[in-house]
Amino acid sequence: MxxxxxxxxxxxxxxxxxxxxxxxxxxxxxxxxxxxxxxxxxxxxxxxxxxxxxxxxxxxxxxxxxGLINCHGHAAMALLRGYADDLALQDWLDNHIWPAEGKWVGEQFVYDGTSLAIAEMLKSGTTCFSDMYFFPDQTARAAQKAQMRCQLTFPIFNFPSAYGEGPLDYIHKGLAIRDDYKNQQLVNVIFGPHAPYTVSDEAFEKIAMYANELDVGIHIHLHETAHEVAESIEQYGKRPIERLNALGILTSRTQCVHMANLNQQDIDIVNNAGSHVIHCPESNMKLASGFCPVHELQEQGINVAIGTDSAASNNDLDMFCEMKIAALLGKVVSGNPSAVNAHNSLRMATINGARALGLEDTIxxxxxxxxxxxxxxxxxxxxxxxxxxxxxxxxxxxxxxxxxxxxxxGKMLVKDGELTTLNIEEIYQKALEWGQKIAGQVP
Ligand SMILES: [Zn+2]
CATH class of the missing domain: 2.30.40.10 (Urease, subunit C, domain 1)
Structure with a gap:
């Protein structure tokens, strides 16, 4: 033969x-x-x-x-693992994370932090990650060095940061990175408007228009806390999902992250739009943000995938832990021990993630x-x-x-538990140095 x-x-x-x-x-x-x-x-x-x-x-x-698909995170924040714990989301962001980011985030922080996160993710079986962070070009550089697959969701905020001046600047920078990587098999670049409370109607309309014209996905934190929902009703007279739907943001290319604090109308809107849900159970539990009703969403035919969120609110990037917690939380929330069984949890961390990222024909x-x-x-x-x-x-x-x-x-990136494309000693040393600097132990 x-x-x-x-x-x-x-x-x-x-x-x-x-x-x-x-x-x-x-x-x-x-x-x-x-x-x-x-x-x-x-x-x-x-x-x-x-x-x-x-x-x-x-x-x-x-x-x-x-390979496992981590559908939501902020990889560089691995450098803020354990920096501020046991706080509510708004206090955690306003008084701890955003001030630290304002002081420290730059190109080197993002490259070193992302490399640290990639080392942890690869060693625990993740082969593709979705990321939303400043300087996504550095995230791409770190992923390319590791030869890991990723989806970059370039960040868009109303306010300026070390990375951009405002919504239009963020969008233009993001689209330029998309052009740079359009021929790279392992990198996919899409829109990452941060959240309903950090992006204006005007910016959302632009994002919806571009995403539609270019046939590109949108990744957004949505309905993370009850506070977010209440504030939106007060400011816009609408729940966040209702508002984003009216602005054209919710489509079959949209990845909605968190999705706690939902009512039936919210679920119907997301279902009709064909949008995907990214469940981050550990982060939601740690920040006591609420819970995503996974069983209910799945019963209605909505695609649910899993993400760890950042190591600052988890505090690890191990998707096996996330699968277990997703299964356990799904049972508690639905009051049904058969809900979110082990096979279902594995699907959420693999094929459902691929569908959410529009990569179901590839991974x-x-x-x-x-x-x-x-x-x-x-x-x-x-x-x-x-x-x-x-x-x-x-x-x-x-x-x-x-x-x-x-x-x-097809390329072996972890062999007998060791990384083949990255220098673990160097990554460890950089993390140590950043930790000392951020903790104020060295000037
Ligand atoms: Zn997040």
Missing amino acids: TKKSVDSLISARWVVPVIPENTVLENHCLAIDQGNIIDLFPENELDSRGYQTANHERLDNHVLIP GSLESGKAADLCAINMGAVEAQPLYSPVSTLVYTNSGNRVEQVWVN
Whole structure:
């Protein structure tokens, strides 16, 4: 028979392809060529399939899943991890985070902070992250160095910052970055108006017009707190979702982050618009912002994905933790222990994230034709025994620490738990130096 040469083969004890749903394959093999998955088949068909490679990875005690997709964060804020904890959102932002950012945020802060976040995300199985922060060109630079996939949502505020003068300046800078990266396979650039309370009607109208003309997504914090909703009613006579819908912001390309404090009318508007919901359960719980009714949204057919938010309000970027909390919170909120089960949580962190980001043809599941963005978790640890259900064990038992291999576009970025494209010592040292500076221990 004719032999077909491929870049690599990966055999794993278990493979969870995510599509088809609720499936766990045993002793299967993935064939990868030119960054893409070209076949998934039972190990005992290895000879008959005729693939040939110099690079056959055998993961005898591992489960192989699609790389996790962290749909919301502010990566550079990893440098503010633990800087201000145990506070309500407005106090936390107004009196702690925004003053610290005003003092410290610049190009180097963003590059170093993002590199720190990327190291943590890759080592815990995340292969694609969405980011909203100042100097997104630096975020892109750090992601490109790591060869990690990302969605950059360039920030837009009414007020000036070290990065921009006002809404138009933010938009022009963001669109220029979009042009710079339009041919880069791993970087996608979309609009990131910060929130209803930090962006004017006039700016929203411009964003809606550009997004429509250019067919580009919009990513926004929305209905995070009850305070945000009350303030909007007072100022505009409308709830934030109602206001944004009237301004043309809510479409099938829109990613609504948080979505707590919802009523039925809010849910209907988002459902009719076909917008996506990004659930950030740990951040919502930590800031006591409220909860996103995931089960209810899913029952109505709304796509829900997961994000960690920044390390300043989480305080880690481990998507396995986030999956577990999403599952647990979904049960508490709905009063139903069957709601948001382990498979559902894994879908939220993979294929649903891909759909939200408009990348469902590229990532989010292990199917032929998709990019080889993968994560292998060692299930041999004592705390994972006995193993009745690989997906339950993945979601409910702190698996981020057991990630051993991670690939993006077929390239191995984590090998035996170590980063292959980044210098961890250098990243660690930079984080240490920033921490000392920000804490005021060095001038
Ligand atoms: Zn956020």
